[in-house]
Amino acid sequence: MNKTRSPAIAPTQTWWLLATALAAFLPLAPHVPPWLVIVAALLLLWRGAYNWTQRKLPPRWLLIPLAIGGSIGVAAEFKTLFGQNPGVALLILFLALKPLEARARRDGLAIVFLAYFLALAQFFYAQSLGSAAMMLITVVVTTAALGSLADSRGQPRELLMRSGRMLLQATPFMLLLFVLFPRIQGPLWGLPRDAFSALSGLSDTMSPGSISNLSQSDAIAFRVKFKGEPPARDQLYWRGPVMTEFDGRTWRPERSLPLPRLAYEPAGPAVEQEVTLEAHAKPWLFALELPGELPPDALMTSDFQLLAKAPVTARQRYTITSRPGMNAGREESPRVLRQALELPRDFNPRTRELARGWREKGQTDQAVLDAAIRFFLTQGLSYTLAPPLMGRNSVDEFLFDAKQGFCEHFSGAFVFALRAAGIPARVVAGYQGGEINPFDGYFTIRQYDAHAWTEVWIRDKGWSRLDPTALSAPLRIDQNLAAAIPAGSNVPLMARADLAWLREVRMRLDAVTNTWNQWIIGYNPEKQREFLDRLGMHSPDWQQMTATLAVLAGLVLLGLTAWALRQRRHVDAVQRLWLRLSNKLAKQGVPRQPWEAPQAYAQRVGLRFPENAAEMNAIAELYGRLRYGKVEPMMFDQLKGRVARFKA
Secondary structure: OOHHHOOEOOHHHHHHHHHHHHHHHHHHHHHOOHHHHHHHHHHHHHHHHHHHHOOOOOOHHHHHHHHHHHHHHHHHHHOOOOOHHHHHHHHHHHHHHHHHHOOEHHHHHHHHHHHHHHHHHHHHOOOOHHHHHHHHHHHHHHHHHHHHHHOOOOOHHHHHHHHHHHHHHHHHHHHHHHHHOOOOOOOHHHOOHHHHOOOOOOOOOEOOOHHHHHOOOOOEEEEEEEOOOOOOHHHOEEEEEEEEEEOOOOEEEOOOOOEOOOOOOOOOOOEEEEEEEOOOOOOEOOEEOOEOOOOOOEEEOOOOOEEEOOOOOOOEEEEEEEOOOOOEOOOOOHHHHHHOOOOOOOOOHHHHHHHHHHHHHOOOHHHHHHHHHHHHHHOOOEEOOOOOOOOOOHHHHHHHHHOEEOHHHHHHHHHHHHHHOOOOEEEEEEEEOOEEOOOOOOEEEEHHHEEEEEEEEEOOOEEEEEOHHHHHOHHHHHOOHHHHOOOOOOOOHHHOOOOHHHHHHHHHHHHHHHHHHHHHHOOOHHHHHHHHHHOOOOOOOHHHHHHHHHHHHHHHHHHHHHHHHHHHHHHHHHHHHHHHHHHHHHHOOOOOOOOOOHHHHHHHHHHHOHHHHHHHHHHHHHHHHHHHOOOOHHHHHHHHHHHHHOOO
């Protein structure tokens, strides 16, 4: 269609387009640079001022340097014009500029379609229930603006209600497509990779303060649904990265080749769990020690670390069975044991001297280990979220001077001391504990549950877990973080015990969010297959799925058609009364023309029969309200009675 033939945009339509741009822009404002938020707001205000004063819009050539300048600013901010974040920023810039050149209805349609796309872009950053609500508001406003472009005379309330009705009528089709349309593994909005630049969680290194900083966050790391009773709290160790290399300051994982199978033979009682892991942009998966199987598309390293084949950049759910009571690695390779004994030279001389004393007195590794445990029990070490800064010999300063630390201090010092005494040991990071949500039955593990412990290798026993933090702060294991640290420490809201009512509210919200994540966001191909299997569709192919979708969509369409016809029958009853009156008047020499509006016909009848003018106008007004508005029984009865009594 030629743009010059497109009708001009009315002022009321312009207000709707500005409201649409604002509804699409505001939810995305926290995810774009502040300068772009200011620029977009000023451009929309500028267009609003033009509409208010009814001044002529600025020339189009003036918008070209604004678009070029804004694009250069986006490129400078993100170092590229490609990718999720710069793409969204550019679309917001164009959405703010487009109203300044919108003169015809065709331009308004471009704004509407751009707003629809930006409504979807809200899911690039979060897929929560709140994000869905914001997206729904944007779609309702945008659809109302589309209705305004079709009819500029519509009132705001009427347009919004019409938009809501249209979306409600489309809901059955949306549900059918959601349930039956082939699912894509992982949410489409999870690409590209810069969608996960802000994710946080356990790091792949450990140094003093790294885990204590993470403990300030109450963000959810993962949720677990146990099959049966959960294990005792002192068995709730969720294994993550295993750190063997130490340079005197930082612990790092060994560079080992992952294996597509378990590195040991499972033994002992099994605990089945379903884990819903939040995205953390790292490859490791979490499960109770030690996993008795590998989830699909998972690997295991020689130090029993569970890994995904790619970084976890989308919420992931897997079922796994663990054997909490087993040890592994009785036949450990000499290379692994040598790595578990390595220490940097010229660090922590006092701890080395202490370890030599243990070895001189102890004839066996078990005796040395017992001596180390007694030392940690009697040294008066305290557990704190705010440990003092440590110098070069951080282990010495922790054990003999400060005597205050967090779990990374305890585990790192314990491993260092054991290695100095000739016992292979390593640090394991992960999460310990968690809390059951009584409203949905899921065990919730948060970032403040992050923890570090040790693994010790003893001949004929293999690798055994030993948590030195539990020796000095047993409440950390038996209860939670808040119970183990000194009173008055700054702890996350969900870890505090003195705000029970607020925690209950938060847990209720978490339960609702978890339901949304499990059944909506987490509706992946596996979930779809399980659901269809319960419906009797076992391993359906695409032809069967297409036929089922077509039949169900047809049934929904028939239902909506029946509803529309039922609504129309009410209106047809009104029309029949009007036709009955028209037939009466036609016999009196005043036939109604097919194109004649009710009020115009009433005026013509009033000129012919002045004594009936008031009654005819009243009938025409009633007919108009019933014909083009909501059919109300009382008004319909009034019209029916007036038509029956009318005589010219």
